Structure formats: C-alpha cells, structure tokens
Amino acid sequence: MMDTSRSPSEASGFSRKLAATIIIVYMVVTLIPISWMVATSFKSVDSAISYPPEVFFEPSLEGYVNLFTNRSRQPKDYLDSLPPPDTWYEELVRSREMVITGPSKFLPRYSNSLIIGFGATFFSVFLGSLAAYALSRFKVPLKDDLLFFILSTRMFPPIAVAVPIFIMYRKLGLGDTHVGMIILYTVVNLSLSVWLLKGFMDEIPREYEEAAMIDGYSRMQAFFKVVLPQATTGIAATAIFCMIFSWNEYAFAVLLTQFNAQTAPPFIPTIIGEGGLDWPAIGAGTTLFLIPVMIFTVVLRKHLLRGITFGAVRK
Amino acid sequence: MKSAVKKFKGLSDKAIAWIFIAPTLILLLAINIYPLIYAIRMSFTNFYANKIGREVKFVGLKNYKKILGKEEIWEKMQITAHFVCWTLVLQALIGLGLALLLNKKFKGNELLTTLIVLPMMLSPAVVGVFWTYLYNPQVGLFNYVVNFFYDFGIFDMIGSSTLAPWSIVIVDTWMWTPFTMLICLAGLRSIPNYLYEAAEVDRASKWQQFIHITLPSVLPFLLLALLFRGIENFKMFDLVAELTSGGPGSATELASINLKREAFEKWKTGYSSAFAVILFVTIFGFGNVYVKVMNKIKDR
Numbered sequence: 034m035m036d037t038s039r040s041p042s043e044a045s046g047f048s049r050k051l052a053a054t055i056i057i058v059y060m061v062v063t064l065i066p067i068s069w070m071v072a073t074s075f076k077s078v079d080s081a082i083s084y085p086p087e088v089f090f091e092p093s094l095e096g097y098v099n100l101f102t103n104r105s106r107q108p109k110d111y112l113d114s115l116p117p118p119d120t121w122y123e124e125l126v127r128s129r130e131m132v133i134t135g136p137s138k139f140l141p142r143y144s145n146s147l148i149i150g151f152g153a154t155f156f157s158v159f160l161g162s163l164a165a166y167a168l169s170r171f172k173v174p175l176k177d178d179l180l181f182f183i184l185s186t187r188m189f190p191p192i193a194v195a196v197p198i199f200i201m202y203r204k205l206g207l208g209d210t211h212v213g214m215i216i217l218y219t220v221v222n223l224s225l226s227v228w229l230l231k232g233f234m235d236e237i238p239r240e241y242e243e244a245a246m247i248d249g250y251s252r253m254q255a256f257f258k259v260v261l262p263q264a265t266t267g268i269a270a271t272a273i274f275c276m277i278f279s280w281n282e283y284a285f286a287v288l289l290t291q292f293n294a295q296t297a298p299p300f301i302p303t304i305i306g307e308g309g310l311d312w313p314a315i316g317a318g319t320t321l322f323l324i325p326v327m328i329f330t331v332v333l334r335k336h337l338l339r340g341i342t343f344g345a346v347r348k
Numbered sequence: 349m350k351s352a353v354k355k356f357k358g359l360s361d362k363a364i365a366w367i368f369i370a371p372t373l374i375l376l377l378a379i380n381i382y383p384l385i386y387a388i389r390m391s392f393t394n395f396y397a398n399k400i401g402r403e404v405k406f407v408g409l410k411n412y413k414k415i416l417g418k419e420e421i422w423e424k425m426q427i428t429a430h431f432v433c434w435t436l437v438l439q440a441l442i443g444l445g446l447a448l449l450l451n452k453k454f455k456g457n458e459l460l461t462t463l464i465v466l467p468m469m470l471s472p473a474v475v476g477v478f479w480t481y482l483y484n485p486q487v488g489l490f491n492y493v494v495n496f497f498y499d500f501g502i503f504d505m506i507g508s509s510t511l512a513p514w515s516i517v518i519v520d521t522w523m524w525t526p527f528t529m530l531i532c533l534a535g536l537r538s539i540p541n542y543l544y545e546a547a548e549v550d551r552a553s554k555w556q557q558f559i560h561i562t563l564p565s566v567l568p569f570l571l572l573a574l575l576f577r578g579i580e581n582f583k584m585f586d587l588v589a590e591l592t593s594g595g596p597g598s599a600t601e602l603a604s605i606n607l608k609r610e611a612f613e614k615w616k617t618g619y620s621s622a623f624a625v626i627l628f629v630t631i632f633g634f635g636n637v638y639v640k641v642m643n644k645i646k647d648r
Contacts, residue, residue, distance in 0.1 A: 052449040053456075059446060060463050063522065067466065069489055070478045082487045160371045167368035171361055183372070186380040188631050190583035192607045193624030196617055197383035197390070200397055220379040223372055252364055283473035283586035288612060298473040302590055312481055319474050330469045334462045338530050341468075345572060346534050 067323070074316030078129075081312040095129075096313025098122045100139050100304065100321075104131040139318060142300040146322075148211055149296060150279040153218030158272045160219070161226030162234075162264070166256055168227070169234040170242075180228070184343065187224045191284040199289060209293045217285055222275040225343060229274065232344035233267025234260065270336035273329050280326060297322050384628075391622035398615040411622035421606075421623070428603045430513055431520070431588075432581045436574050438521045443528025444570060448562075450529070451536040461533070465526040472523070476590030479519050480506060506592050509599035516588050516600055520581065528573040535569030536562070568646045575638055582631055603627055 073081050077093040104126055115132070118124040126133050164183075168176060198217065199208070207213030241263060242255040250258065261268070287299040301318045304311055333340065339347050359367070391411055395404045415421050450461060467475070482490040485504040494500060505515040539561065547557045585604040588594070594601035594609070601609075607627065611620035 049452045049454045052452040053454040056446065056449050056460050056464075060460050063464060063467060063526075065489075066478065066482055066522065067470075069482065073481070084487050084492070086487065086489050086492050160375070163368035164372040167365040171365035173365055173369065179369075179373075183376065185632075186376055188579060188628070188635060189380065189384065190585070190604050190607070190624065190627055190631070192583075192585060192604050192611065193387060193628055194380065194383040196397065196611050196621060196624070197386035198379070200617075201383065201386070216375075217379060220375050223376060227372060252359070252361060277469060281469075281471035281473075283471065283589070287473075287589070288608070298471050298586075301474055302477045310481075315477060315481070319478050322474055323470055326469050326471070327466055330466060331462055334458070334465075337465060338534050341527060342531060342572065342576065346531055346569065 070316050070323075071320050072316075073312055074320045076313050076316070078311060078313055081316070093125075093313070094122070095125060096311075096315075096317035098125055099311055099314035100317040101137055102126070102133045103135050103137050104129075105134050106131050137304075138300065139297075139304070142295055142297045143321070145211070145290075145294055146280060146296040146298075149214045149218060149294065150276050152211070152215035153222060153279045154272050154275040156215065156219040157222035157226045157275050158230075158268060161223055161271065162230050162261065162268060164223075164227045165230035165234050166260060169231050170239070180231075183224045183227050186220075187343075191221075192288075195285060195288045198285075202289060209290050209295075211294045214286070214290060214294050214296070217289070218279045218282060221282070221285075222278055225278070225340075226271050226275055228343040229271045229340060230264070230267060232339065232347065233264050233271070236267075237263045266336075270333060270340060273333050274340040277326055277329055387621040387624055390618050391625050393618045395618040395621075396615050397611075397617040407618070411619045412626070414619065415623050415626060423598070424601055424603050424606045427513065427599070427601060428582065428584075431516060431584065431600075431602060432578060434514075434517045435520045435524070435581055436577060438517070439525045439528045439577060440570060440574060442521070442525045443573070444532050444566070446525070446529040447532035447536055447566075450533055461530070465530060467523045468526045470523070472587035473590045475519065475523060476587045479515075479591055483515060507596055509596050512592050512596060512599045516591060519591060520584070520587060523587070524577060524580075527577060528570065531569050531573040532566055535566040538569075539565045568642065571638075571642045571645065575635070575642065578638070579631055579635060582634075583627070 072088075072090075074096045075092045075094070076087070076090050077095050078099075080087050080090045080093070081096075102122070107130065109130065112127060112130060112132070115127075118127050123133060167173060168180065173179065202208040202213050205213075207216070237260060242250075242252075242259050245255045245259045246252065281298065282296070283298040286296045290296065290299070297318070301315060301322060304314045304318055330337070392406055392408060393404050394407050394410075396402060446464070450457060479490075482488050483505040485491055485502050485507065488505075490505065491503065494503075503511065505511045505518075543561050543565075544557060547561060552560070583604050584602055585608065588600055588602055588605060589608070592600040594605040598606075603623075604627075607620055607623055610616050610623065
C-alpha cells in the first residue's frame with residue numbers, strides 16, 4: 034500500500050530534526066537557572082559575587098559548611114591563640130578569620146520538612162484511598178456535588194483561610210507544632226488524593242473484588258486484600274504528589290510556624306551571611322532541598338500529567 | 349488487622365461507604381469550611397487578631413464598602429490582572445509551541461520532556477529566592493546574559509518599579525510553561541491519525557490541517573491548562589513573596605501579598621477577612637463562568 038500522507042507525528046526528517054534542535058535549545062536554556070544554583074553551591078563566597086559571573090571556578094565546599102554551621106568573626110590574635118583546627122571544615126572557616134560557634138538550624142528545618150511531609154502524605158493517602166474507594170464503587174447520594182466540593186477546597190487562597198486557622202490553632206495549642214502542620218497539609222492534600230485515587234480505582238475492574246467476595250471475602254477484606262494491592266502504582270504516584278506538595282508548601286509554613294515546626298522553604302531565604310545574602314550557602318540549601326523533588330519527578334514521569342490536572346487528563 | 353476486618357464483616361455497603369468517606373469529609377469541614385465560615389463572620393466585624401482584650405464590634409458591610417471603594421485595592425487588582433494575563437498568554441503560546449514540536453516524535457523525546465518539566469515541580473518560594481540572585485543588578489547571571497546581547501548597562505529587574513512586574517512574569521513563565529506544554533501534548537496525542545489522512549486525501553494544506561484539525565482538538569486541553577494556571581496565579585503568593593515581596597513600593601503587590609500584609613503585618617483581621625471573601629468569590633465566579641464557556645467550546 035502506498036501511503037504518501039504524513040501526519041504531524043510522522044513528520045519528515047528535516048522538520049523532525051529542526052523540532053529536536055529547538056527543543057534541546059529550550060531544554061538547555063530552561064535548565065540554566067537550576068544548574069547555576071547548583072554550581073553556586075560549590076563556589077566560594079567571593080567567586081559567587083564576581084562579575085562577569087564565573088562559569089569555571091575552583092570548587093569549594095564553603096557554601097555547605099556555611100549552611101550547616103553558625104560562625105562568628107574573630108580578631109586575628111584570638112585566632113592565633115587557638116589550637117590548630119581538627120577538621121577540614123574548621124580549617125576552611127578559620128581561613129575566613131571566623132570560628133564555628135555551633136550547628137545551624139538547617140538540619141532541624143530539613144527534618145521538620147521530612148517529618149511533616151511524610152506524616153501528611155501518609156494520612157492524606159490513607160484517608161484519600163478510603164474515600165476514593167467509596168466514591169468509586171458505591172452509590173453515594175450527591176456524589177458529583179461531593180466530588181466538586183472536595184475539589185473546590187483547593188480554590189481558596191491559602192492566605193484567606195490562614196487567619197482563621199491561625200486563630201483556631203492558637204486556641205487549640207496547635208500553632209507552630211508538627212501535629213498542627215501535619216493535619217493542615219493532610220487536609221490540603223486530601224482533594225488531590227481523593228480525585229487521583231478515584232481515577233486509579235475506577236480503572237480496576239470490579240470483577241476482581243466480586244470474584245473475591247464470591248470466594249467468601251467480606252467487602253472490607255476484598256478492599257484491603259484485592260483492591261489496594263491492585264492500586265499500588267496509583268497509590269505510590271499519589272503519595273509522591275502529596276509529598277512534593279507538602280515539601281514545597283510555603284504560605285502556611287511561613288504564617289503558622291516559627292521556632293519549633295518551621296519547614297525548610299521559609300528558612301532557606303533567611304540564610305544570611307555577612308553583608309547580605311550568603312549565596313553559596315543559599316545555593317547549597319536550595320540544592321539539597323530540590324534534589325529529592327527532581328528525583329521524584331523522574332520517577333513520576335508517567336503519571337505527571339494526571340497528577341498536575343487532578344486526574345482530569347489521562348494518557 | 350484481622351480482628352478489625354472481622355468486626356466490619358457484617359457491615360452493609362452503605363455503612364462502609366459512609367465510614368470511608370466520613371473522615372475526609374469531617375477534616376475538610378473542620379479545616380477548610382469552618383475557617384471559611386469563620387472568615388466570613390469576622391469580615392463583618394472590626395476584629396484585630398493581635399488585640400485580644402479589645403471589644404469586637406459588628407460593623408455590618410463597612411469592611412466591604414471600604415475595600416470596594418478604595419482606589420488602592422483596584423491598583424492591586426490591576427497588578428494581579430497584569431500578572432495573570434501576561435503569564436497566561438506567554439504560557440499558552442510557548443507551551444503550545446513546545447507541545448507541537450515535541451509531538452514530532454524524535455529520539456530522546458521522553459527524556460527531554462522530563463527535563464523540561466523540572467522547573468514546575470520545584471518549591472516556588474525557593475525558586476523565588478534563587479531568582480533574586482540571577483536578577484542581581486551587580487552579579488546576576490540574567491543581567492549578564494541580557495547585557496551580552498544588548499548592552500543596557502546596569503539595570504535592576506526587582507528594584508525598578510517598571511521592570512519588577514515583568515520580573516515575576518518571566519519567572520512564572522519559566523516555571524509553569526511546562527504545565528501547559530504537558531497538557532497540550534496530551535491533547536495532540538489524542539488526535540486520531542485518520543483525520544490527517546482524510547485531510548490529505550482532500551488536499552488540505554498543512555496550514556489548513558493545523559487550523560481545522562489540530563487547533564480545535566487541542567483547544568479544550570489548552571483551556572483546561574489555562575484554568576488551572578489562572579486560578580493558581582490569581583492567588584499567587586509564595587513565588588512573588590520571596591522574589592519581590594510585593595516591592596518596590598507596591599509595584600508587584602498582588603492581591604494575596606496585599607492580603608498577607610493587611611492580615612499578618614497590620615493585623616486588620618476583620619478588614620482582611622472581607623478582602624479574602626471578595627477574592628474567593630471572584631475566583632469562584634470567574635472559575636464557574638470559565639468552565640461553562642469551556643464546556644460550550646468542547647461540545648461544539
């Protein structure tokens with residue numbers, strides 16, 4: 034059969050090459066800001082503020098040392114009176130005429146992000162999968178309204194509900210606590226998790242549970258032993274989306290947490306060195322903070338579309 | 349586990365349905381709806397959250413009248429509209445363009461898509477911080493690159509009130525263009541090949557094929573992407589809070605940024621609640637009209 038027609042997806046060699054070139058150029062340009070931040074994290078403070086910007090530089094771990102420590106500047110004769118530094122990072126700090134006064138808050142903030150992120154992800158996926166199963170399989174009155182209601186909670190500007198939540202949390206003693214933030218992020222994630230998981234569960238044939246129930250399983254057993262294992266991929270994808278959201282969230286974190294439960298996003302901008310912002314340290318914090326998300330994105334790539342549209346668009 | 353499962357064994361499907369949905373519903377009501385009602389109630393009072401002992405008075409619609417009559421608020425709305433419109437236009441054009449290119453299946457297509465998508469998954473606040481470095485007038489890479497192509501001398505994207513509104517448009521477009529791109533790509537991939545084959549038989553030109561087949565098929569997808577982006581950018585807070593924090597002066601003070609200043613810096617709780625309600629109603633109203641229009645286009 035002779036087929037001279039060409040659909041756009043079977044474009045000619047030249048136009049395909051042209052498209053690939055443009056896309057590669059775009060990819061390179063769009064990744065420059067991220068790569069620049071990673072590069073900056075390995076620069077010395079002086080190199081980070083040199084102009085023209087240095088593309089080739091001598092790598093230094095100063096940014097990472099500054100990120101994890103608090104330092105104070107000392108007069109030269111005091112530094113000379115100190116015993117020689119024990120570790121490479123002390124030596125690095127000493128060479129800037131400073132001494133390490135203790136660990137910085139970065140690690141506690143980072144672990145807050147982890148604790149709150151994992152906690153909120155667990156609860157939103159657990160509760161979300163229960164609700165999604167019920168909405169997927171049973172006749173629920175006003176089902177569509179209920180689903181729309183669940184989605185509409187995402188339309189509130191976070192700041193709009195932040196004030197009442199702030200007052201409410203103050204009364205309940207939940208302000209600036211991990212529990213408070215886990216509850217809050219669980220709720221914010223619920224809409225996404227219910228919508229996504231309902232989509233995934235709709236795709237699991239009902240026949241599976243029906244067969245199990247004929248074999249003597251109760252509805253509950255069928256749910257836990259047949260449906261949930263079938264939905265593993267969907268649950269994993271949903272969990273990653275919830276994790277990324279909690280990880281990245283800023284508005285509630287900056288308004289509702291301060292000393293105890295503050296997460297990394299409101300903290301990173303406050304890493305200030307002498308005379309302005311300590312760019313290598315901010316670069317280091319940013320790099321350590323963004324790497325998990327980038328890995329997750331690559332893992333998620335097949336489900337990305339579904340996640341970002343609340344399941345509205347599936348491939 | 350086993351005993352718990354046994355205990356539920358006798359439950360009817362209806363009971364299970366409610367047991368499964370109830371926790372979600374209760375949490376949403378407690379942490380989303382209750383605060384919203386609380387905010388609506390506060391919007392009719394002169395409450396200040398930092399003055400606890402002070403008597404709270406019911407002031408009726410005074411807060412609403414004050415907001416709607418204030419010229420400053422309309423300025424904020426204009427700033428927000430500028431941001432929303434430009435980001436939507438740029439993201440629609442570039443996103444669709446990239447999707448059309450990616451749809452020509454070439455090698456490494458999927459890897460490139462994943463790499464291009466990266467910016468949109470990052471924390472907006474952290475993105476805001478590192479762009480302040482790129483925009484730095486003395487040492488910023490952005491300024492260096494711009495000056496490399498045309499020498500403007502020293503310019504300050506964030507510090508100048510004429511450039512600052514564009515600085516946030518640029519960063520948001522950089523970050524979220526992949527979003528429209530991904531959704532448009534899904535739309536393009538859903539177009540069946542036989543439509544183009546039929547068009548070839550009818551001797552339709554490439555351009556005619558694009559106008560009569562590609563564009564109408566991809567339009568509902570593009571509109572959906574813009575709905576999501578529109579809502580998100582109307583309530584934009586995190587990225588701009590860290591990038592320009594509304595400045596210089598109030599050149600980039602979007603609605604949400606202004607709301608935060610009123611609510612958490614001036615502690616005008618009653619007044620800011622009224623503003624929050626107005627914003628919410630606006631988003632909801634626009635959203636509903638948009639969805640209606642979108643469905644009409646889809647049905648056509």
